[in-house]
Amino acid sequence: MIHRPSFDLTTEPWLPVIRRGSLDEVGLRELFRAAHDIEDLAIPVPPAASGIWRILYAITARITGLDDTDLDFRTWSRRRNDLITSPHGFDQRAVEEYFDRWAARFDLFHPERPWLQDPRLATQCEKDAGVNKLVFSRSSGNNHVWFDHHHDQHLAPLPAKEAAWHLVAQLYYGAAGRCSTRRVGTTSQANTQAGPLRGTLSFHPVGEDLFQSLLAGLVHPRTSRSDGQSPPDLAPWETDELPDPLGIPPRPGGLVSALTNRARHALLLTPTPDGGQVSGARLTWAFRHPAGEFEDPYLIHQVATSGAVYARTADGHRALWRDLDALVNEENEADPRKASRPRVLREALNLPLQMLEVIRVRAFGFDQDRQSKDNTWFTAITPPILKWAKERDPDMAYGIARARVAAEEAQRRLAEALRKAWRDYSRRDPKGPNPWIPAADSRYWPRAERVFWQVIDQRAFDQVDQAFTRLALEVYEEVTDMTCRQPRGARAVYRHRPGLFSPTRKPAAPIATRGAA
Template identity: 45%
Template sequence: MPPPAYNLLDEPWIPVHWSPNASLPPTGEPPDRIGLRELLLRSGDITGLAVTSPPAHSALLRILYALTARVTGLDEVGTRDWGSRLQDIWDEGELPKGGIAEYFARYEHRFFLFDPEYGRPWMQDARLAEQCDADKTAGVNKLIVTRASGNNHAWFRADRDARPELPTTSEAVLNLLVWHYYGPSGRCSSREVNGAKSASMTAGPLRTALSYHPEGETLFETLLAGLVRPEATVTPTRDQCPWEWDELPDPDKAPRAPAGPCSRLTACSQHALLLVPQGQDGQLVRDAYITWAYRKGRIPRSDPFLIWQVSQQGNPYPRPADSRRALWRDLDALLLKEPPGTAQPRRPEVFAYAFEVSEDLRVRALGFEQEAQAKDIQFVSGTTPPVLGFAERDSPRTALPVARLRQFGELYGRRLDRAVKQAWAAYVRDAKAKGDTWAAEAAGRYWPRAEAEFWDRFRRLDRSGTVLDAGFDRAGSRAAFLALAVEAYDTVTASVTRTQRGARAVSDARIGLYGGARKKTSGPAKGQDA
């Protein structure tokens, strides 16, 4: 029996937030989910994606950026200035209907999720049904990244591999994308190609990373702000998305390197997947194959939405997702061309072009805190207020104040962490005691208030360019963050100050908040009298 013809262009699978001004259908209620075609046609009526999983949101945005580049013709430099063409489309307030119709007419047959006729299901490899053992599939619990599978511990729900709750097709597609971008390395289902079996896969291109996306008032603005100017040599025939390939790649050969922005965004997966539908209506998925895509080689990690920094060994790597780290602590790395820091952070490439279209853009951070190999820890998401107007290029006098504000917040956060740990070690009279409980409580008290202090002072910076240092109050800012650290320190350590030993431990460690005791010198300082 042939599988259902579920086409992602028109089936309602993408959850969206509608603008209050969006035109309503005759029923009076806009749909909760829509297909790709309606999403692009009505992107100006949509405020954003309603995808609750940050890694799925991040992955889907990359697909949408590539489609936007295709339907607008911004996938190549062309004969007319690329930036001017981008601005013209921005001014129109909608994506070109003709470009959408032409592109989807050409590739409609490649957007079937379960492909009964052409054998090319979207973002999948139909060959897995023959190359993998049908009795040892990954299953839907493995596919849905928030579920426990195998012998893993269940935290929020109990899922049994023998009788799993079947996911909706919408949920399955979004998790298919999470696997392509954030999938683990290590053991997987065995795949046999050319008589040789392998069961080891390489990590996805965004695994452990946090990506930063310029965000507008509508999805239309967000998609245009996420485009990157191609190199002059890039052509659509070479810079292809996976659904545009004439043939699927040979798993026995090394993967092809991305040839431009579209392939960088969509064709860097190291995983191969195949979804198995339940029944004929295509609304549920009952099983999934998940295995490796290439037996050897790795696609270079090069993504325009990541902050790249340099390790102590001199190797570039993307700034990792950290659920304990608020987005404001990365702000100077987003706004400044050469932000301070020993890691030599490099601003995401996309911001060089987002500045061109609007200053009234927010930044949304999306990621997945993970270990490099297999362990998934926590989703990471955050959004700033409109900040791109403070970029170094447009408002150079705010550059140093933004960096200083972030540095003051970081400085007193580090000092607080060290001070409470030192106080605990002194109190228990064990130099090796870590004091993690005190440190966690202090961090929980300090960082949310430090974030509020940062944004309050950030909004006060002058953007006119006529005020020295943008009106930044250096002394006042330092004192404000110090006061927050002192308050958190006093609150956390108060329980032991009723004893002489505890009071002394707390008092001695408190000086760490102020930078520690001055080092004694054996003689007078240079240029001073004894």
């Protein structure tokens, strides 16, 4: 008998979770059977976690029937609220029926339909890019080795469970540009589009247990359609046939397809004979035609001056609290960034009131450019903030926005004052390197976060301008202290010190009036 490699994601323990305060690993069946007994996911790779949460939301919608696009929003919300207050978690029969139906499609190494992969790449893509290409943090090709000893002359196999994480991460956050050559008919191309979440910052509600988190993370399925048409709402593992790579990419027909079927990359893993590890991977383009527009419900969206809508990008140097106002306020014309909160948080306000007091929000960010440069990934979590939404506490929502603007305006004045003082002191090109500004930023922003939360805790919104100005002054004096010991340096520093108190332009207010909150 010939044994083929197999890794069943429904039963193999590949998902790290926190259960009863300890780290555990479960498969998909156990995760949904025991969701009410699991505190949280613990996937250590943020871009993989972001994608896996979306996949779990899609399965949650299927198991609960909350994928029904015929339900109006009020009926849908009432049904979700009835489910989320249940102490027994998901219906066990529904869980088993779903995974029994699609069990073969969740095999990571199935010969005909490997999970989230394209088996046609075995013949259409001759070159195996190597397992290092699959992992964002590993060096491949001619790139330098930075964080570990993996390189193209050291292709250490990857455990199958970790390969599944990185498979998901590539499908959602993969790079644009050069890839392995794929030949389909007479078409032979070696470039691809960027993944649908590349470079973005993704927000997800976190309840008291995984069961609550999965239900709180759903959005109404009808609002997930990309246009007025209604194509089938299917996940990749639910389709009868593989998509045509030369055809039009699938359009979301509802919540499930919107969350799982927007990948721009095609992959095929190469397993070891026992199926316990992955020794290589083919990574190439999935479609030649561009994808349709879709506003992901877990992203903050902004409006450019041209009117174009785009997702807020992740910035590894920007702390999460600076995005907090965009999570509790709806789009506001007076905000220069014109940010609108993620739809999932807007719809979460219809959850039971007792849940709004405890739900936190987790952010997954991957700082990348739109092509192929990856900088850093990160994750962060807020305290319970839905209780501060403008619909429930407009004064707090207004205050959060005001505090964020005050912090950024004080930093702008600080940088401008340091720029002018350095120019006068060094007598160099004002556009040249200025060592004071990065030194000031490294001091200012960590302390600004403490000031921000103090203001929020005390609701001292009428004092935010003074609080951040005092902080800017403190940092200004620290950075320039040594220079002030010289007469010329002291003159330059004290000449521009008043700029910390007198902004050269009127600060932008995120909300025109308190009543507008």
